[in-house]
Amino acid sequence: MPRVVVDVMPKPEILDPQGKAVHGALPRLGFSGVTDVRQGKRFELELDGEITDEVLAEVEKMAETLLSNPVIENYTVRVEAPSDEVGA
């Protein structure tokens, strides 16, 4: 099944308290070398049928109206291979 990923991140000029909290916690846990952390959202949409330009335009609309707040967030839409999920 084709999968489309929508990443939603706070705009660079917008404060990101969640990212700041993570950034502040890293040294306390013994991690160093990270200069900034931004936290956003990732949506994985499983689509019915093939991914055409029309479908992607539709997903762009979803991202703009439902998945993100365009005033404070940027989004990216991209097609992803369904089986690239790794990690523990």
Place this chain on the structure above:
Amino acid sequence: MPRVVVDVMPKPEILDPQGKAVHGALPRLGFSGVTDVRQGKRFELELDGEITDEVLAEVEKMAETLLSNPVIENYTVRVEAPSDEVGA
């Protein structure tokens, strides 16, 4: 500055109420063709210095201990070009 992205998603066998809510809202907004939605988190880490295997192993540890809950979530770590943010 090198950027590492950590994606954290609920494991497939774990209920995802946020994703379900989004999935339920789509038809009400006139969108069709989406069979499933999963919602997770995306972290963008700006790193100091070069990205070596050692640094990536460190980020893996951050992902496992701070950024994700390995009991219910999977994570992926990947290096990303810093300027690939698009969207409105």
